[in-house]
Amino acid sequence: xxxxxxxxxxxxxxxxxxxxxxxxxxGGGKAMRDLIEDVILKSFDNQELLMMEDxxxxxxxxxxxxxxxxxxxxxxxxxxxxxFAGGDIGKLAVCGTVNDLAVGGAIALYLTCSFxxxxxxxxxxxxxxxxxxxxxxxAAGVKIITGDTKVVDRGAADKIFINTTGIGIIPKHINVGxxxxxxxxxxxxNGYIGDHGAAIVGARxxxxxxxxxxxxxxxxxxxxxxLLAACPQVHCMRDATRGxxxxxxxxxxxxxxxxxxxxxxxxxxxxxxxxxxxxxxxxALYLANEGKVVIILPRDQxxxxxxxxxxxxxxLHSTIIGEVFSTPAETVILxxxxxxxxxxxxxxxxxxxxxx
Amino acid sequence: MCLGIPGQIVExxxxxxxxxxxxISGIRREVNITCIVDQDHPIxxxxxxxxxxxxxxxxxxxxxxxxxxxLALLQELGEAQKELDSMxxxxx
Amino acid sequence: MxxxxxxxxxxxxxxxxxxxxxxxxxxxxxxxxxxxxxxxCGGHTHTIFRYGIEQLLPKCIELVHGPGCPVCxxxxxxxxxxxxxxxxxxxxxTTFGDAMRVPGSKMSLLQxxxxxxxxxxxxxxxxALRLAHENKNREVIFFALGFETTMPSTALTVLQAEADGLDxxxxxxxxxxxxxxxxxxxxxSDMQLDGFVAPGHVSMVVGEKPFNFxxxxxxxxxVITGFEPLDILQSIWLLIKQIAEQRxxxxxxxxxxxxxxxxxxxxxxxxxxFELREFFEWRGLGSIDNSGIKIxxxxxxxxxxxxxxxxxxxxxxxxxxxxGDVLRGAIKPWQCKVFAGACxxxxxxxxxMVSSEGACAAYYNFGSLPELLALKLARxxxxxxx
Numbered sequence: 001x002x003x004x005x006x007x008x009x010x011x012x013x014x015x016x017x018x019x020x021x022x023x024x025x026x027g028g029g030k031a032m033r034d035l036i037e038d039v040i041l042k043s044f045d046n047q048e049l050l051m052m053e054d055x056x057x058x059x060x061x062x063x064x065x066x067x068x069x070x071x072x073x074x075x076x077x078x079x080x081x082x083x084f085a086g087g088d089i090g091k092l093a094v095c096g097t098v099n100d101l102a103v104g105g106a107i108a109l110y111l112t113c114s115f116x117x118x119x120x121x122x123x124x125x126x127x128x129x130x131x132x133x134x135x136x137x138x139a140a141g142v143k144i145i146t147g148d149t150k151v152v153d154r155g156a157a158d159k160i161f162i163n164t165t166g167i168g169i170i171p172k173h174i175n176v177g178x179x180x181x182x183x184x185x186x187x188x189x190n191g192y193i194g195d196h197g198a199a200i201v202g203a204r205x206x207x208x209x210x211x212x213x214x215x216x217x218x219x220x221x222x223x224x225x226x227l228l229a230a231c232p233q234v235h236c237m238r239d240a241t242r243g244x245x246x247x248x249x250x251x252x253x254x255x256x257x258x259x260x261x262x263x264x265x266x267x268x269x270x271x272x273x274x275x276x277x278x279x280x281x282x283x284a285l286y287l288a289n290e291g292k293v294v295i296i297l298p299r300d301q302x303x304x305x306x307x308x309x310x311x312x313x314x315x316l317h318s319t320i321i322g323e324v325f326s327t328p329a330e331t332v333i334l335x336x337x338x339x340x341x342x343x344x345x346x347x348x349x350x351x352x353x354x355x356x
Numbered sequence: 357m358c359l360g361i362p363g364q365i366v367e368x369x370x371x372x373x374x375x376x377x378x379x380i381s382g383i384r385r386e387v388n389i390t391c392i393v394d395q396d397h398p399i400x401x402x403x404x405x406x407x408x409x410x411x412x413x414x415x416x417x418x419x420x421x422x423x424x425x426x427l428a429l430l431q432e433l434g435e436a437q438k439e440l441d442s443m444x445x446x447x448x
Numbered sequence: 449m450x451x452x453x454x455x456x457x458x459x460x461x462x463x464x465x466x467x468x469x470x471x472x473x474x475x476x477x478x479x480x481x482x483x484x485x486x487x488x489c490g491g492h493t494h495t496i497f498r499y500g501i502e503q504l505l506p507k508c509i510e511l512v513h514g515p516g517c518p519v520c521x522x523x524x525x526x527x528x529x530x531x532x533x534x535x536x537x538x539x540x541x542t543t544f545g546d547a548m549r550v551p552g553s554k555m556s557l558l559q560x561x562x563x564x565x566x567x568x569x570x571x572x573x574x575x576a577l578r579l580a581h582e583n584k585n586r587e588v589i590f591f592a593l594g595f596e597t598t599m600p601s602t603a604l605t606v607l608q609a610e611a612d613g614l615d616x617x618x619x620x621x622x623x624x625x626x627x628x629x630x631x632x633x634x635x636x637s638d639m640q641l642d643g644f645v646a647p648g649h650v651s652m653v654v655g656e657k658p659f660n661f662x663x664x665x666x667x668x669x670x671v672i673t674g675f676e677p678l679d680i681l682q683s684i685w686l687l688i689k690q691i692a693e694q695r696x697x698x699x700x701x702x703x704x705x706x707x708x709x710x711x712x713x714x715x716x717x718x719x720x721x722f723e724l725r726e727f728f729e730w731r732g733l734g735s736i737d738n739s740g741i742k743i744x745x746x747x748x749x750x751x752x753x754x755x756x757x758x759x760x761x762x763x764x765x766x767x768x769x770x771x772g773d774v775l776r777g778a779i780k781p782w783q784c785k786v787f788a789g790a791c792x793x794x795x796x797x798x799x800x801m802v803s804s805e806g807a808c809a810a811y812y813n814f815g816s817l818p819e820l821l822a823l824k825l826a827r828x829x830x831x832x833x834x
Contacts, residue, residue, distance in 0.1 A: 358489055358490065358491025358492070358597055358647065358648070358649045358650075358675060359491060359675075360597075360649050360652075360675065360705075361452075362449070362450060362451035362452060364450075373608070380449075381449045385571075386574075388574060388601075388604060388608075390604055390713055390717075391600060391604075391711050391713045391714045392713075393713070394712070394713065406450070406451065408649075408652065408705050410597060410598070410601065410649065411544070411571065411572045411573065411598060411601045412571060412572025412573070412574045412575070412601065413572070413574075413600065413601040413604065415597075415600070415601075415649070415652055415653065415711065415714065416652050416705045416706070416707070416711060418451055418704055418705055419703070419704050419705075420704075422703040422704035423451060423454070423704040425703070426682070426701070426703065426704060427454055427455075427460070430460045430463055430464065430678070430682065431460065433463050433464070433467060434459065434460060434463040437463060437466055437467075
């Protein structure tokens, strides 16, 4: 058996025995190899990664068949709590980066993944996170092909930080950009707003609000592909993450120089998310989403777009929420349920619950 | 200092401390209902009542009849206006 | 949502707008002297802006935004006092979200938190009480502010702390009362107000009587108002009706929540725990007699000011700050020289720009479309000059 064969013992595939991550797991030695093999490789499990080279290698000719532009995006994920209803930091790290590729019209292909782990993180948590990342990657049809792991002293990070860089290819005929919004266009969204932001606020034990709100964290590349297949002339797409749909709409208005008017009565919001907003005095327009894309496209494409989106699991509640005008320029205006109008500005700082 | 929101008492949690669970549009929070409990309204009779919640306290009962009255008044106004419109539009 | 959605009905809004338009025909006004109605309460200001109510009204009605924002009128010196309490290592400073960004002379509570002070946001003073139970070796201080709406919840929390036998819980009390400030506004010679939208949740606690003096002594109409947009519009209609019919009465538009005698249990709790301060400083408005609240001697062990020393320094606003004029309704936010220039939500100079229902922040964020756009164009024109 292995005990009589020192070489085999030394070369045994890594099995992580400790229950918490400690500094040696980032040290580059056997402990680190055990961590990588037993947790990371086991979870992510793909051909490129298992080569265990210092870099992932991808065949260029296969890529150029798909399109004519390389899309690259990177994001770091530091959310707290790391586990929340509807997801976790790992799922976020995969979906968030995939979505940044998708809204550019890119076919998402590969992700890198860097962990910065605080000493003391339970290994069970890390396993849970990597398993979640694999699930999300499979759902999105992407592979995590290279990465890095560092361990830092207790207090130097908050449990775990994840950075993912995404690579995709943009097909030749696709051309989206925030500046392309034009008067007459319509504004669409693929479902309920504010779920993620409300879930995170609701997860705060100190506010003691019982709720069943779940994050909407999901990959959007599938629904975007369906949309673009039906309507290649989409003008703008952005996923409405931090700062909510209000921020994205302002970005579109400023880049294009147009006026975007949205109809409060048309914006879908779940009953419980409304309740959370009403009790805390929050505005759902500014709450984060992790599975919503705001789309601006020519008016005559809207029905085809809606049909394609509603046909996809990520877009069952897709709907038109507004339209684009020429003036007043660079402004987002909300027609309130009450009939009056008001400006929707960019957020300053984080939204805080209020009692006034 | 005014953010108050209507909610419905769905559970009595602690009769001694006057604590109840209030449901507000699908979410729930523990609320102190001292201000709406008295001899005429002992705590257990408050189940199912609608209250105005402010910073974790039920500050007032919401009177269904008054709410109806307020809205009815406005609806009647609206009806009266419609009638006037149809009258004036038929005047040649 | 029951009792909410019905009061946001746009069809009923249109009904009221039409009635208001018909009524103003009989009232005398001019462009220099429109009909001026003041909404006292910050919550009302927020609703007005959030739903764009002002635009639905005829041009001859002007809404003047009053100083009923307890965060906005908090003097900088008191914020400094609170920050110094928070910086004590044994203290957990609990506060409502509204107060976290108000700038003191050196920093806000949010900045103190970033610097390492244990500042925690709570939804209710009861949550602060729970923290005191869970952290017996720390002192939990609750930053209590607000008008009569919020005073009962603070008072009841102190009474619960007493019943629980807690010795590590105290309040930094900055509660203020409504009536003295309304009286002060009515006494100001440069104010010409034709009616008041009265704070519905204050009345919920204190009843109608405290507001009788507005009608009886000053002969101005006053309507106790709810917080949904239809409530405010209906109140405006009732005020315009009173003006047209030359009446000056107290009316209760918010009868579904406000009982004419107020809430007895709330008043009893307040009476047990609190008493009036002789002087209290309002930011931008100066000192107003008998408007501030302090904790009675019997409850001194729950008074953070008596448990701990605070700097207690009176800090005046920067010279360019015109918060006081805006608070009294003498000028509109965009008429302040630093509005949207040196003073923005990102770089607030005064509290009116910090608090989400401060008039300046409300104008800046929600925009009163015509004025704000005009201001924007004027600024752009200036910047384009060589």
